[in-house]
Amino acid sequence: MTEPSRSAVYRLSMTTQGPLYPPSEVMNTDGDFVVIGTITRAQPDGTVAAVPGRAIVAADSPLPQFGSTLPYRIVRELPEKLSTEDEAMVLATLPLPLPCSNYTAVMAPQQQPEPFSVTRPSYPFHQAPIPDLQPEDGPKVTAPVTLGQWVKARGTLTVTLAEDSTAAExxxxxxxxxxxxxxxxxxxxxxxxxxxxxxxPSPLGVPNVFVADEEGNGRYRAVLPDPFPATDAPNSADRLVNFVVLWMSYQQNYGGAVGHHGLGADIHAQLRLDAPGFAEFTTRPRNGDGK
Known part of the structure; x- marks a missing residue:
């Protein structure tokens, strides 16, 4: 019998996308989504396919019900090799209420119980109004964040099971x-x-923070209890399927929440697995009787 996997290394992909709606967690200063990840496109047979791609997508793209897809309205395609003009594109937060969003989950129910009532414009990343910030405090992100900078992100993730399979690092x-x-x-x-x-969505570890150094390098480590329960376990819905690195435009951490508003308003996915992963792992609760 083959011994089950105890450790694996994954390559993380650069992205601007969380779920398919809103189409991206990054906008440009024209108010369009900058999508690097998955594009929903109409097919000749009338179906809609979600395929890997890059494009500038209109904020008023058709919005389906959660779990369904409609074709994005493409403003223009983004080539794999960006032009000089595209590299210089200034990136921005999404406004509130979130455009083209059908994700109804409240990201921080204790801290921000009514997030859909908040109105806020889109801000260039470097001009996001950090709460209580004073100029003399020394903000570090003061120059525009460009698409050329964003696409340089790279990462790897190593997952290792504990000896008793009750946790993973x-x-x-x-x-x-x-x-x-x-x-x-x-x-x-x-x-x-x-x-x-x-x-x-929840943090992967608490605190779930790290600060990139002056060269843009970073490290993160966390140990989670029973992150990969079996599909027939009572807690199977808790099974971890992706690992996402988020840039925080407001330079804040939110404890047990990933953000107040999420999905491009205050968190911005930059690295993740291309598809749900970790199928080779199975963990169990420490007490052996489920959760």
């Missing part, structure tokens, strides 16, 4: 990040992909 190594700025790490679990009952 996650170690991330990252480069090409926005220098001297705050990042957090988010867990995507099976329950977060359920169209009938969206739950808010």
């Amino acid at each position: 996650f170690r991330g190594e990252f480069s090409g990040l926005i220098p001297e700025s705050l990042y957090t790490v988010m867990a995507i679990r099976r329950r977060d992909l359920d169209p009938d009952g969206p739950a808010h």
